[in-house]
Amino acid sequence: MNIPKCGCKENRPPTAGRSACGCSVNIQKMTTDTFKVPAVPINRPLCTKGTELKEQPISTKNELKKDDKKKTWSLSDFDLGRPLGKGKFGNVYLAREKESHYVVALKVLFKSQILDSEIEHQVRREVEIQCRLRHPNILRMYGYFHDEKRIYLILEYAKHGALYKLLKERGRFDEKTAAIYIRDLTKALVYCHTKKVIHRDIKPENLLIGHNWELKIADFGWSVHSPSSRRMTLCGTLDYLSPEMIEGKPHSYAVDIWSLGVLCYELLVGLPPFDAKDSHQTYRKIRYVIIKYPEYISEKAKDLMGKLLVINPEERLPLVNVLQHQWIVENAPEGVQPPEFNPEQK
Incomplete structure (x- = not known):
């Protein structure tokens, strides 16, 4: 398995058991006076x-x-x-x-x-x-x-904070709630891709909840404007890395589709699908798409995730088709808003 070594000093620390990112970037060091925005x-x-x-x-x-x-x-x-x-x-x-x-x-x-x-x-x-x-x-x-x-x-101020915090407070979401979040995230990713932007770091920590409990993508630090749609840099959070990224292969917009599938699983289960004791086991699970679904996950939800978490990027379900998937249509029809949560309700 060809796993590029991370050399990024920004390499994020694990978040509550979550593995850190991996990114090999070398740029010339500058003084504060020459910092340009x-x-x-x-x-x-x-x-x-x-x-x-x-x-x-x-x-x-x-x-x-x-x-x-x-x-x-x-x-x-x-x-x-x-x-x-x-x-x-x-x-x-x-x-x-x-x-x-x-x-x-x-x-x-x-x-x-x-x-x-x-x-x-x-x-x-x-x-x-x-x-x-x-x-x-x-x-x-x-x-x-x-x-x-x-x-x-x-x-923009997102009143209800990170989706990660809400998920940890509740343990996991029911399928209707998860479907609404996946629907809205998919719409945002469709928009990003039409603007030639690949986010590359979709995860609950980077998704915020606005005043009306709507989902909002935040933190575009790993994003890239990529008109060529082919990238080589290994970046993002380990649990959400796609097979082509961990193997050092060129990647495209399909990495966001993979992350969408990982997020769908985590929203429904409370843990990412490739969670393991160490990074090497996680890499192995990702490379061979080794997933174990709890019994309470519906067949339609598993069908959607199975079409998103595909080794070959070209075979992953296109985002526009995600919005037409039966699990989304039945659980999150157009116009249905995200639920409101009270801290006392688990």
């Missing part, structure tokens, strides 16, 4: 009438004037609230834009840590890609700015 249009968030920094529905009826979009952002434009999350390279805070009172999530990254870990290209790519995506199931990036030491990403 991509030049993409910066749009101000929409105006709202809120006056307090609260976790509540945000009105987005009023558009800002065109002249406002020319503004250069700075930290003084925001009131910072409580921390929403902590990562290796910085933190995410609840924030409110002072002029419009629009509530956002402000992701603060430290340039020195990014440069030391040699992932400047990933941050630049994340900003370039996410700023241009517009889909109800993709987390918006409204803009960004930076100072001498930090980069600030202005993101």
Whole structure:
């Protein structure tokens, strides 16, 4: 088995038993003074009438004037609230834009840590890609700015946090709930692929839940704009890697289809399908698609996963066909919204 060795210093630590990523990237190390961020249009968030920094529905009826979009952002434009999350390279805070009172999530990254870990290209790519995506199931990036030491990403605020946290609280989801999430994720991936974007790191930790409990793809750090649709870099989270990626073969949009199948299993079972005691066993299970389905999984759900988790990328079920699959049609017909969860309900 040809498994490229991971040389990425960003190599993510395992999350609650989840294996880390693997990525071999070599880029020239730069000083903080030479750190460059991509030049993409910066749009101000929409105006709202809120006056307090609260976790509540945000009105987005009023558009800002065109002249406002020319503004250069700075930290003084925001009131910072409580921390929403902590990562290796910085933190995410609840924030409110002072002029419009629009509530956002402000992701603060430290340039020195990014440069030391040699992932400047990933941050630049994340900003370039996410700023241009517009889909109800993709987390918006409204803009960004930076100072001498930090980069600030202005993101849509997803009130209910990560899907991973919700999944762990509940253990697993019923088939209707899982089907709704898979339906909406599929729609977002179809949109990404039409924009020539491969996400490459679909997993519950990178999927957020918005105010209306809708699913939103976040974290485009491993994403790539790939017009040629053929890539070689080994990246992502081990449990979600496709067979072609672990064998170092060129990969395409089909890696996201594979990850969709892995996610479907994890939502229904509570664990990824190739979970094992060590990475070598996980690699083996992935390479030969060794899956054990619990008895409570329906035949239609198994049929869908079986058509997604296929060794040959060309034989995986196309995303548009996923939306037409009987399991999706019966459990998540168009118009059915995700369920609302109370913390007390398990």
